[in-house]
Amino acid sequence: MKNIPDIVIHRLPIYLRALDLMARAGQDITxxxxxxxxxxxxxxxxxxxxSHFGEFGKQGTGYDVEFLRQQLRRILHVDRVWDMALVGAGDLGRALAHYRGFKxxxxxxxxxxxxxPEKVGKELAGIHIEHVSTVPEALPKRGIRIGIIAVPTEAAQEVADxxxxxxxxxxxxYAPIRLAVPEHVRVEYIDPVIALQSMTYYLGNEGGESKTAIQPNECSS
Amino acid sequence: MKNIPDIVIHRLPIYLRALDLMARAGQDITxxxxxxxxxxxxxxxxxxxxSHFGEFGKQGTGYDVEFLRQQLRRILHVDRVWDMALVGAGDLGRALAHYRGFKxxxxxxxxxxxxxPEKVGKELAGIHIEHVSTVPEALPKRGIRIGIIAVPTEAAQEVADxxxxxxxxxxxxYAPIRLAVPEHVRVEYIDPVIALQSMTYYLGNEGGESKTAIQPNECSS
DNA sequence: TAGATTGTTAATCGATTAACAATC
DNA sequence: TAGATTGTTAATCGATTAACAATC
Structure with missing residues (x-):
C-alpha cells in the first residue's frame, strides 16, 4: 500500500458516496x-x-456493498468522527454550521x-463562538486537526497561519485565494466561481450560440 | 482552437484568479x-x-497582466455577466445569495x-423568492442559462429536471449526489465532504501519528 | 549587446483502457 | 455446468516536463 496516486485517492470518496446511497437503499451487492x-x-x-488496496470483490458476483463501504471508510479514515474547527461565522459559516451532511x-x-466581538460569546448551531485569536491554543487542547476557512479573502491567509x-x-x-502553508499541511479549495468559469468556457456567447455572424467571405475568393 | 483538453480549461480560471489579484495590486507585468x-x-x-489559445507573452519580458487577464476573460466568456438561477433558499442558498465573490x-x-410557501413571496438579498415549479417557464423568459442547486439531496434530481x-x-x-442530465448540460459538483475525505486519507489515525506501535520484533531475528 | 523569457518540440512520465485468465 | 465478474497485465493514450531556438 505504498504511494497510491493522488488522483486515485480523490476518487475513493466518490465511490464511498455511491455505496452509502446503495446501503441506505438496502442494496446488498453491486x-x-x-x-x-x-x-x-x-x-x-x-x-x-x-485493487491498490486489496481484493474486495468476488468473481462472478461483484462486491458486497456493506463490506466495500466499510473498507473504504477504513482506508479513508472516516470510520471515526473528525472534529473540525470552523473559522468565520458569517453567512457561509452559518450554512456550514447547520449543514447536516457532515454527520x-x-x-x-x-x-x-x-x-x-459582536459574535464572540454567542451561539451558532448550539456551539459557543470563540475569538479567532484563541485558535492556536484551543485546537491542540481539543485534539482538532482539521480547519475550515470561511472568512473574507483578505483574512484567509492570516487565519490559515x-x-x-x-x-x-x-x-x-472557501476563500478564493491560494494559501501558503507548510508542506505537511494539506489544503483543499472550494471556489464556486472557478467551477462556474470552467463551464462558461463551453457555453459560448449570447443566447443560443450566434457565433457564426459576420465572417469575411472566404468562399468566393 | 479545436478541442482543448478539459483539464486545461479547468486551470484557466485559476490563472485568471491570480491575474485578478495582481491587477488589483497594481502589478503590470508577470x-x-x-x-x-x-x-x-x-x-x-x-x-x-x-499557447493553446494564442501568443500572449513577449520573450524576455513575460506577460502584460491586464492584457492576459482580458484574454482569459474572453476565452472563458466571463467578459460579460451571467445571470444565474438559485434554487433553494435555506442556509446555503442564503449564503450564496449574499456572496460578494460573484460580482x-x-x-x-x-x-x-x-x-x-413560507419563503415564496419573501425577499432574499433583495431578490423576490418564487416557487420552484415556475422554473421551467421563468428561465427562458429571462435568458437564464445557469442554475445553482442548493436543496436537500432528496430534491436535487427533481430540481435538476x-x-x-x-x-x-x-x-x-451542491447536493452530494450525481445528477442525471442530458449530455448537452454541464454539471460541476461542490461537496465539502468529498474534499475532506480525500485529506483524511493522508492524516492517518489518532492523535499525532502513533501508527508505529506494537510491531512484532523483526530486528532481533 | 547580454539577459531574460516566451512558444514549441520531443522525450518522459503516468493514467486509462482493453482484454483475458482465474474463479466464484 | 454455464454465465458472470473480478483482479491484473500489457497496450494505448494523453498529459507533463525538459530543453532550446527564437526574440524581445
Whole structure:
C-alpha cells in the first residue's frame, strides 16, 4: 500500500458516496459495471483503483456493498468522527454550521471562531463562538486537526497561519485565494466561481450560440 | 482552437484568479515563472496551456497582466455577466445569495426559487423568492442559462429536471449526489465532504501519528 | 549587446483502457 | 455446468516536463 496516486485517492470518496446511497437503499451487492454506470467512471478504472488496496470483490458476483463501504471508510479514515474547527461565522459559516451532511460521513464541527466581538460569546448551531485569536491554543487542547476557512479573502491567509500554529494538518478553504502553508499541511479549495468559469468556457456567447455572424467571405475568393 | 483538453480549461480560471489579484495590486507585468511560484503549477505547463489559445507573452519580458487577464476573460466568456438561477433558499442558498465573490468574476444571481410557501413571496438579498415549479417557464423568459442547486439531496434530481426543462446548460450542484442530465448540460459538483475525505486519507489515525506501535520484533531475528 | 523569457518540440512520465485468465 | 465478474497485465493514450531556438 505504498504511494497510491493522488488522483486515485480523490476518487475513493466518490465511490464511498455511491455505496452509502446503495446501503441506505438496502442494496446488498453491486459490481464495477453498476458503479461505472452510476458514476461515469469506467469499470476497469474502478477495479484498478480498488485493487491498490486489496481484493474486495468476488468473481462472478461483484462486491458486497456493506463490506466495500466499510473498507473504504477504513482506508479513508472516516470510520471515526473528525472534529473540525470552523473559522468565520458569517453567512457561509452559518450554512456550514447547520449543514447536516457532515454527520454520517465522518465529520463534525466542534468549535467555531470569529473575529467580530459582536459574535464572540454567542451561539451558532448550539456551539459557543470563540475569538479567532484563541485558535492556536484551543485546537491542540481539543485534539482538532482539521480547519475550515470561511472568512473574507483578505483574512484567509492570516487565519490559515493561526490554524497551522494550532497544529491542523488539513484545511478546507472557501476563500478564493491560494494559501501558503507548510508542506505537511494539506489544503483543499472550494471556489464556486472557478467551477462556474470552467463551464462558461463551453457555453459560448449570447443566447443560443450566434457565433457564426459576420465572417469575411472566404468562399468566393 | 479545436478541442482543448478539459483539464486545461479547468486551470484557466485559476490563472485568471491570480491575474485578478495582481491587477488589483497594481502589478503590470508577470511571467510564467512567477505564476508558477504562486500557483504551484510548472511554468512549462502554464506556457503550454496558454499557447493553446494564442501568443500572449513577449520573450524576455513575460506577460502584460491586464492584457492576459482580458484574454482569459474572453476565452472563458466571463467578459460579460451571467445571470444565474438559485434554487433553494435555506442556509446555503442564503449564503450564496449574499456572496460578494460573484460580482466581479462574471456572475450574478438573478432569480431565487424555493418550494416552501413560507419563503415564496419573501425577499432574499433583495431578490423576490418564487416557487420552484415556475422554473421551467421563468428561465427562458429571462435568458437564464445557469442554475445553482442548493436543496436537500432528496430534491436535487427533481430540481435538476426542472432546470433542464427551463433550458439551462450549466448546473452548479451542491447536493452530494450525481445528477442525471442530458449530455448537452454541464454539471460541476461542490461537496465539502468529498474534499475532506480525500485529506483524511493522508492524516492517518489518532492523535499525532502513533501508527508505529506494537510491531512484532523483526530486528532481533 | 547580454539577459531574460516566451512558444514549441520531443522525450518522459503516468493514467486509462482493453482484454483475458482465474474463479466464484 | 454455464454465465458472470473480478483482479491484473500489457497496450494505448494523453498529459507533463525538459530543453532550446527564437526574440524581445
Amino acid at each position: 459490481s464495477s459495471q453498476e458503479l461505472s454506470d452510476r458514476l461515469g467512471i469506467s469499470s476497469a478504472q474502478i477495479r484498478k483503483d480498488l 454520517n460521513r465522518g465529520f463534525r464541527i466542534a468549535a467555531i471562531f470569529d473575529v467580530d 493561526l490554524l497551522v500554529r494550532g497544529g491542523v494538518q488539513a484545511i478546507l478553504n | 511571467s510564467s515563472q512567477e505564476l508558477s511560484d504562486r500557483l504551484g503549477i510548472s511554468s512549462a505547463q502554464i506556457r503550454k496551456d496558454l 466581479n468574476r462574471g456572475f450574478r444571481i438573478a432569480a431565487i426559487f424555493d418550494v416552501d 426542472l432546470l433542464v426543462r427551463g433550458g439551462v446548460q450549466a448546473i452548479l450542484n
